[in-house]
Amino acid sequence: MSIQIILSLVLIGILAGILSGLVGVGGGVIMVPLLVLLLGFSQHQAQGTSLAVLVVPVTAVAVYSYYKEGYIDWRYAAIIAVFFVIGGYFGSKIAIGLDQRMLKKIFGVILLLIAGKMLLEK
Template sequence: MTLTTIIILSIIGLLAGILSGLVGIGGGIIMVPLFILFLGLTQHNAQGLSLAVMLPPVTFFAVYNYHTAGEGGNIDWRIALLVAVLFMIGGFLGSKIALQIDQRMLKKIFGVMMLIVAIKLIFTK
C-alpha cells in the first residue's frame, strides 16, 4: 500500500466517522462513492469494504455520547435492538442479492437511492 493510498484511506475514514457522529451517515453514502472515486474500486468491492469497516464497533464512542446526553440519553434501546437484529438479517439478504446483480446496474441502483434521499432531504420542511 502506497503512502498516497494510506492518506486517502485515512481521509475517507475520518470524514465518514465525523459525518457518522454528526448526522448519522458515513457508511454507504460517504465511503462507497469515495472508495470508487479515489481508489478505483468496483461497486461490489466498495460496498463490501464499507460493510467490513463497520464490523468493529466503529460508532461506539458516538453512540456513547448520544446515550449519555441529557436525562436518559437520546437512544431507545428497545428500538435499537429490534432494528439491529433486522438490519443484520436484511444485510445478509441484501448482500446475497447485490452479489447477483451486474456492477453497472448496482451502481445505478445505488445512485438512484442516493438521489431520492438527497431530493427528499433538500425539499422537505
C-alpha cells in the same frame, strides 16, 4: 501499499467518522463513493469493504456521546439491529448477483431519492 493509498484511506475514515457522528451517515453514503472515486474500487468491492469496516464497533464512541445526552432508544435500536442483520444478509446476496453498473445506478437513485426527500420536506 503506497503513501497515497494510505492517505486516501485515512481521509475516507476521518470523513466517514465525522459525518457518522455528525449526521448518522458514513458507511454507504461516504465510504462507498470515496472508495470508488479515490481508489478505483468496483461497486462490489466498495460496498463489501464499507461493511467490513462496520463489523467492529467503530461507532461506539459516537453512540456513547448520544447515549449520555439521552438520544438513544435502545428498544428501537435492538429491533432495527436484528432486522438489519437479516436484511443485510439478503441484500448482500442480491447485490453480489447484480452487474456493477446496475448496482451503481441503484445506489445513486437511492441517494437521490433520499436527498430529494430531505431537501424538499418542510
